Amino acid sequence: MIALVSMASPSWGALSGGRLDPQALLAATMLLRDATDVTLLAHINPDADALGSALALGQVLRRRGATVRVSFGWPRVAPSALAALDTDGLLVTADEVPATPATLVVMDTGSVERLGPLGDRVAATIEAGGQVLVIDHHATNTYFGTHNLVDATAEATAVLALRLIDELGEVLTEPVARCLYAGLLTDTGAFRRATPSTHLIAARLVEAGVDTQAVSRELMDSHPFGWLGMLAKVLDGAVLEPAGARGLGWVWTTVSREQARGLGIEEIDSVIDLVRTTREAEVAAVLKEIEPGEWAVSLRAVARVDVGSVALGLGGGGHRLAAGFTAVGEPEDIIPRLRAALDAAPLLR
């Protein structure tokens, strides 16, 4: 306990690997220090890292006296487990986001397109003389802000948000720590991908009072009964292609709108985490029907195939081992395209 308390203000240079550009960090800190009206945006279909980071930073800025709102382009409301992180009532729907925000902060979002219908706010803010701060950890980030705090070595955007909170000299309260913990937990695959600094940061968050068991249960281990029936069908339809993905094997399945009826996005997004455990496959893919004839594809690799490059080549993006893209058509068209892309995928080592 004593060691953790004395760790409350760690040396970030040592913790983060020091990959953040000091000038970008200073500029971002100054921008937030002076901002009086801040709109924070997460990417469409927001996850715990995007929304948790935005809510954490939003709560801190609200406490400093700024007018703060947090939103995302799609869907209309956040999954209930994420909405529960919004203890200060900062969330607004996309149509409540001002046409020209004074200061715009875009979190965990690699490109303007990933903001969906709110993407136009980036240009609108800049044209009106406002500032756009991009805070992200995607290697594919396009640096579309006036300020860009991007570190592809960061395990989660939540880590960058915490760094800014520290730079602002703000105390880490439990609700803020809970939002950050949610992002860190989910983006590291429940600490499967973690460095010493990941655990040191987690220790700070837990020290601030986060109920880790409750957060994990709510975000990762809680689904309606109908989820079981959907899984039974979707997993039964999984296909293993041992010779695919450059001979390393890949496994794929599809979730149709019919199979997903009545279930939340978080239930559908959970499928990839089961499919990717297939021992015979280096790569896993799940095609999720978002509109008739339009599919969001999740890609995961164990260690060897750069699915980030594959996704980028198919119009999406992401990280080397976790990426995605959206495709129009039917699985019969999309799977051969993906198969061919995986057969030509760059190997990581």
Ligand code: AMP
């Ligand atoms: P998901 O499979 O939806 O959990 O996404 C995995 C990773 O890929 C995340 O880091 C996403 O930000 C990224 N990603 C997913 N879909 C897209 C897309 N259509 N365009 C760009 N990046 C994406």
Ligand code: MN
């Ligand atoms: Mn994300």
Ligand code: MN
């Ligand atoms: Mn993230």
